[in-house]
Amino acid sequence: MIIPTIGQSQNKKAIKELGNIIDSHDLILFSEGKFTKGICSLHGSDRIQSLDHNLFVQDIPYREDCTAFLLCDHEVTVKEYLDFIFQVSGKENINQIKKEEFYSFLLNQKKITINIIPSISFMAKKEKVYLIDDTYSEFPIIGINWLQANAYIHWLNQKLSNIKSENNLSVNSINFILPNSEQWEYAAAIYKDTKDNKKKIREIKYYPFDGFELTDEKGQYKANFGNITTEFGVCLKPLPSEGFSQIKPTKSYNSYNKLYDMAGNVSEWTATKINNEDYSGVIVKGGSFVSPPIYMQNGVHQLYEETYQSNEIGFRIGLILNDDLMKIIEFK
Numbered sequence: 163m164i165i166p167t168i169g170q171s172q173n174k175k176a177i178k179e180l181g182n183i184i185d186s187h188d189l190i191l192f193s194e195g196k197f198t199k200g201i202c203s204l205h206g207s208d209r210i211q212s213l214d215h216n217l218f219v220q221d222i223p224y225r226e227d228c229t230a231f232l233l234c235d236h237e238v239t240v241k242e243y244l245d246f247i248f249q250v251s252g253k254e255n256i257n258q259i260k261k262e263e264f265y266s267f268l269l270n271q272k273k274i275t276i277n278i279i280p281s282i283s284f285m286a287k288k289e290k291v292y293l294i295d296d297t298y299s300e301f302p303i304i305g306i307n308w309l310q311a312n313a314y315i316h317w318l319n320q321k322l323s324n325i326k327s328e329n330n331l332s333v334n335s336i337n338f339i340l341p342n343s344e345q346w347e348y349a350a351a352i353y354k355d356t357k358d359n360k361k362k363i364r365e366i367k368y369y370p371f372d373g374f375e376l377t378d379e380k381g382q383y384k385a386n387f388g389n390i391t392t393e394f395g396v397c398l399k400p401l402p403s404e405g406f407s408q409i410k411p412t413k414s415y416n417s418y419n420k421l422y423d424m425a426g427n428v429s430e431w432t433a434t435k436i437n438n439e440d441y442s443g444v445i446v447k448g449g450s451f452v453s454p455p456i457y458m459q460n461g462v463h464q465l466y467e468e469t470y471q472s473n474e475i476g477f478r479i480g481l482i483l484n485d486d487l488m489k490i491i492e493f494k
Contacts, residue, residue, distance in 0.1 A: 179325050180336065181490045183318075187338075189232035189481060190349075190420050197351045199226040199344065202461035203368050216464045217457065218441075228348040230483035233341060236412040236422050237302035237430065237476045238314065240293060246317050247278060256293045267316040269309070278313055280305035281471040300411045302428045302476035308444045308468040311431050311477040315340055318479070336487050341480040343434040343445040343463060350417070350424045350447070350460045368459045370417045370424035370448070376455060385415045385426030388452045409451055409473070424448055425458035428476040436465060443467055450474035 200220030248254060251263045259279065266275040282292050282305040292298050306314075318338045326336075341349070350370035367374060371384045378384060386409075390399035410427055417424040426449055434445040443465030449458030452474060456462060466475070481487060 176325050176328070177490055180322060183321060183325075184232075184481065184487075184490065187479060188235045190235050191232050191483065192228075192230065192345075192349050192419075194228060194230045195348070196225055196227055197348050198223050199347060200224065200461040201351070201368065202459040203456070204462075216466075217462055218465060219462050223461065226344055226348075228344055231339075231341070231345055232481040232483060232487075233345065233349045233421065234478045234480065235420060237428060237478045238311075239300050239412055240303050241299040243280075243303040243306070243314060244293060246314050250278065250317060265313050265317075267313055269312050269316070274309060274313070276309045276313055278306075278310055280310070282473060300413075301409055302412050302423070304409065304428055304473050304476055305471050306476070307471045308431050308466075311340055315479060336484070336490070337482070339480050339482060340431060340433040340477060343432045343447060345480060346430065346432050346447050347460050349419060349421060368461070369455075370419075370421070370458070370460055371415070372418045385423070385449075385458060386410055386451045387426040387449055387458055388454050390455060426453070427451055429453070429457075429464065429474055431475060431477040432463075435468070441465060446475060
């Protein structure tokens with residue numbers, strides 16, 4: 163790839179600042195490629211779209227192209243989201259924060275004004291404990307809706323814009339993103355390239371960790387998730403049997419592609435919205451600490467309204483890889 167110059171007025175210090183912001187988010191590069199979208203363990207008549215269980219599966223898996231992008235190796239943490247709250251509110255600690263702190267931004271050319279404070283219901287009246295106690299600083303932020311996730315990303319991009327503007331940089335296309343469902347699934351898709359008669363064979367797996375099994379060689383579960391129940395209703399694994407009945411810190415569970423917690427822990431918002439005559443909502447991927455295993459599979463998703471808040475849903479950020487970003491990466 164030929165990398166163009168960023169501009170005659172580029173400032174090396176500013177380029178380094180931009181690079182530091184990018185580096186600080188532990189981004190993993192995924193090159194462009196193809197993958198089979200919609201892979202899961204359901205087949206035939208079992209490949210359903212169930213409004214009752216909020217489990218959606220494509221009728222038929224199909225090949226999909228994905229352009230290059232970068233994805234954060236972990237879900238946005240409490241500490242990272244608090245940095246956002248403090249900066250936009252002008253407050254220094256969570257005890258100074260009211261129940262409502264409003265933030266306005268543009269989303270799809272539309273001005274949005276929202277309350278950026280999470281709603282962490284499982285903490286009941288002690289919900290601020292999750293935000294105050296340093297014990298939870300590296301836990302995933304929860305209780306935020308899709309609009310709040312987009313507000314956080316807008317804030318990150320504003321920091322990039324300020325550096326570019328102050329230094330007259332012409333880097334216009336470097337922006338953080340909420341990954342869409344294809345990018346999320348592409349990054350989560352497990353594959354191994356092996357050579358057979360000089361051809362690459364790509365082995366797709368159901369879950370975003372190595373192997374088909376939910377346990378490792380020591381019998382430990384590879385993620386924190388909900389019950390395992392047989393088709394006859396027999397419970398093989400109740401929720402707390404793996405020792406984790408609630409959320410764990412980010413980077414608790416390895417995923418195969420240098421990512422963490424793509425299955426279980428908390429589900430994740432994507433940028434993809436669906437709106438048709440049968441159902442509508444924002445696609446959520448990955449399953450959570452209370453989800454049955456099927457919800458963790460790469461090829462399935464859930465749908466929630468953009469204002470829905472839950473202890474079970476967080477998000478992670480990404481970046482589109484383009485020539486301008488390649489220049490900064492190369493510079494560093």
